[in-house]
Amino acid sequence: xxxxxxxxxxxxxxxxxxxSQLIQFExxxxxxxxxxxTDVEVSRDLAHAKVFVTVLGCDxxxxxxxxxxxxxxxxxxxxSQLARIATMRTVPQLHFVFDESVQRGLRLSSLxxxxxxxxxxxxxxxxxxxxx
Numbered sequence: 149x150x151x152x153x154x155x156x157x158x159x160x161x162x163x164x165x166x167x168s169q170l171i172q173f174e175x176x177x178x179x180x181x182x183x184x185x186t187d188v189e190v191s192r193d194l195a196h197a198k199v200f201v202t203v204l205g206c207d208x209x210x211x212x213x214x215x216x217x218x219x220x221x222x223x224x225x226x227x228s229q230l231a232r233i234a235t236m237r238t239v240p241q242l243h244f245v246f247d248e249s250v251q252r253g254l255r256l257s258s259l260x261x262x263x264x265x266x267x268x269x270x271x272x273x274x275x276x277x278x279x280x
Contacts, residue, residue, distance in 0.1 A: 160188040162234065163197055167242075170229050171219070179218040181205065186247045190240055197240035200247035209246040219244040 168185050182204035189198040201219065206212035219226075223242040231239045 156190045156192060156194065159194060159236070159240070160190045160197070163190070163199070163230070163240070164188045166230055166233055167199060167226060170226055174225075174229065175218075175222055177218040177222065179214040181212075181215045183215055183219065186250065194236070194238065194240055196243060198243050198245055200245050200249075202247050202250050206246075207251055209248070212246045216244055216246060 164185050164187070167188070171180070171183055171185070184202050184204070185199060186202055187200040189200075190196070199219075201212075201216070203212040203215045206215070209216075223244070227239050227242055
């Protein structure tokens, strides 16, 4: 029977949970906004972790640049705090990336809603057919 979660997935889940708490309670950088960690991808050798974040009120990467710079600057501190908590031999290097999937999802959702509205308006304007 195959394992449901591999080691990289367990490490990614651990990092997502612990980094969320550390960022919320330990970091005191004024450049840091309301940051939410959406996903963590860990390399197979557990040497690097790509941490996907969103920032409340920031719609694009340029708007979130200050928060990303603050997180990148605090990466060493966060890694040392993780090393204190974790029982792993090594803690992955942290690479923070702005997650555009949330904004992309909102944009696609609004496009779908608009298409449905236009379709309903189009059907209301058509004259009734003889099948009705």
